[in-house]
Amino acid sequence: MKPEPQSEQELMERARAIAGSSFEQLAEEAQMTVPNDLRRDKGWVGQLLEWHLGATAGSKPTQDFADLGIELKSIPISYHGTPLETTFVCVAPLTGIHGLTWETSHVRNKLSRVLWVPVEGEREIPLNQRRVGMPLIWSPSEQEEAQLKADWEELMEFIVLGQYDKVTARHGEVLQLRPKAANGRVLTEAYGSNGKPIRTLPRGFYLRTQFTANILQNYYA
Structure with missing residues (x-):
């Protein structure tokens, strides 16, 4: 893996240097094998980019470039330049959430600079x-942060009340809460609506495609 970049400018120079390269070219340099598809290797593209850009956080809850305060997000796009899927932000906390606010949340930390x-x-x-x-490098505008905060607070209320089954794809204008597990057998600790411990599917926060599409559109326009 390349050493961690020492500045935002150095990070951007590295990211621009690999623009236009194919996954095969980048994998060859990193001595990585390109999988046939991403069904079983969902995180492969991220790992490839992390190697070339010098990200060291791995799966820790900090930003990928913790010293720079920057998170790395790859975004698969269509021929028309629009996002093809929602963007995973981080795992949602299901326990130990007393006193947690938007300002101290992992979501805000991860999205403060991307x-x-x-x-x-x-x-x-x-x-x-x-x-x-x-x-492109991005930080949320006041309006974008207000949208994210409103959705996060609404979704966290379901978690606090233990009402996981009531969260649907319709909740959240820009941010979604969805199950995040390899399969239905992976369960984690949480609290039910009666306040008693239960086992449920891990949840993750995801950015909706129209939110990331606006980011791309505003930048490249």
Whole structure:
């Protein structure tokens, strides 16, 4: 892995340097094997980018470039430049949430400064031939943060009340709460609506595609 960048400028220079490269070219340099598809290797693209950019956080709850306060997010895009899927932000806390606020939340921490790296995501393009796009660095505007905060508070209320079954895909204008597990057998500790401990599927926060589409549109326009 390349050493951690010492400044935001150095990080951006590295990200621009790999723009236009195929996954095969980048994997060869990193001595990584390109999988046939991403069904069983969902995090592979992120790991490839982390290697080239020098991200050291791995799966820790801090930002990928903790010293710089920057999170790395790859974003698969269509031929038209629009996001093809929602963007995972972080795992949702289901216990130990007393006194937690938006200002101290992992979601806010992760999204305070983001290096977005668009990648070709159309399924008919073989994985090894997909290319990396031009990066952009982003922090939420006042309006975007207000939207994120409102959704986070609404979704966290369901968690506090133990009403996991009442959260649907319709909740949250820009932020969603969804199960985050490899399969239905993976359970974690939480509290039910009666306040007693239960086991339930882990949940994760995801950004809706229209929110990330606006980020891309505003930047590249």
